[in-house]
């Protein structure tokens with residue numbers, strides 16, 4: 001017997017079901033959308049093509065396919081459609097870039113064309129739309145603000161310390177936080193059989209960026225700081241590439257708990273930063289610039305007196321810049337370190353090799369220094385492999401085309417949203433032998449004595465080009481110093497009988513499922529902590 005046609009299910013006029021008018025309106029809306037999509041496609045200039053991509057459903061586009069682990073799904077699709085492909089999320093076309101060479105072509109060689117940010121609704125909530133990172137602004141004023149933030153950050157982190165020229169402020173902050181962290185881990189181990197180190201990692205790393213930006217540190221039990229660092233997951237869920245609420249306009253008008261929670265998180269986060277910045281304004285002394293916040297306030301006041309209106313920064317934009325640096329500065333570094341500890345625990349033989357290198361090069365008489373970088377090739381190779389294998393930032397923050405442009409022969413109209421798949425590059429079989437295996441030695445030269453720079457340059461985790469992370473050096477240095485300080489003193493393992501699930505959970509930064517399953521043990525009896 002033939003199946004009943006779908007339309008027969010619609011009981012015209014009966015209460016609670018779809019009325020004939022509604023069916024007609026829906027059909028009309030569908031046709032308009034279809035026409036809009038068609039007209040978009042017809043706008044491709046003669047001789048050019050739109051990027052290829054999978055078939056899409058009306059209204060939803062490819063949303064259903066991208067619901068879970070979009071970085072993996074898009075990697076799979078790129079094998080079929082190539083390094084420049086187009087998917088549709090809701091009704092919005094998104095160009096997805098894969099392949100190291102294609103990504104370099106877009107973000108480095110055609111940097112101006114691809115340096116924009118899309119006007120996604122969630123991005124507008126961050127710092128009330130003034131964020132350096134998420135606002136869809138990239139003109140001269142924005143470039144000047146990015147430079148300003150970069151300079152302030154450099155002066156209060158990696159530039160030589162004014163008190164001790166052989167070191168820098170970052171080294172001072174990280175060394176003391178890392179030593180405190182080791183003591184804290186050991187204290188917790190005295191009370192528990194096993195524990196979750198990530199809470200302590202997050203506070204220690206947050207304290208480093210707090211010291212740089214605000215000139216202050218918090219206690220590990222400080223409730224205010226804990227509530228702020230705990231917001232990072234809520235940020236990461238909404239700001240991750242492909243969040244449906246950003247792409248389906250209808251969802252914005254429905255009661256939407258994720259977006260409501262996101263607004264609330266932003267309000268609380270802004271209030272935290274605003275309070276600190278206000279306090280800096282009250283105690284500001286132009287002859288004693290204490291930290292990044294002071295430096296930005298000083299610049300703002302100077303510009304108000306000066307005539308260079310083009311790069312003037314408002315007080316609100318200062319709060320936004322500080323929020324960006326603080327937000328970007330702790331979640332990324334603490335997530336890297338939490339992956340480092342997970343890999344060290346999962347691969348004890350690799351951990352032992354790092355410790356042998358540390359013992360041989362540094363010994364136990366002194367703590368690791370930044371100047372030890374370059375003398376610890378295996379440790380450096382391990383960190384590179386953690387970046388590559390976890391690819392915990394699977395996509396950069398979404399980009400957008402700043403003008404109509406052409407990439408690899410494909411036409412990409414102005415304002416197209418662009419996803420850059422870092423995970424794909426770091427697992428591309430064309431670039432890596434056995435990409436799913438965790439093997440730090442892939443980054444060593446044949447003699448095992450140095451990093452093979454050709455290999456290390458293929459890892460993409462900080463983005464590339466004009467939007468490349470402005471905290472890259474700080475991030476790399478912090479990870480090195482925290483990790484070496486921890487592994488020099490402690491043996492990290494998974495408690496016997498405990499199950500760990502190290503599957504990354506999709507987000508702006510991917511984390512593994514938190515567990516109270518780590519054990520740490522002192523490697524040597526206490527010696528000097530010089």
Ligand code: HEM
Pocket residue numbers: 132133134146153209324325326328329330332333336393395396397398461462463464466467468469470471472474475476479
């Ligand atoms: C391991 C540590 C880190 C990683 C893996 C990382 C990675 C990234 C990535 C992938 C982006 C986006 C690039 C793009 O959209 O193309 C980014 C942007 C950014 N990062 Fe980082 N980051 C790290 C640490 C830091 C630190 C420590 C800071 C500040 C202290 C920082 C500040 C920023 C800022 C302000 C942006 C926005 C740049 C822009 O939009 O122009 N990051 N980072």
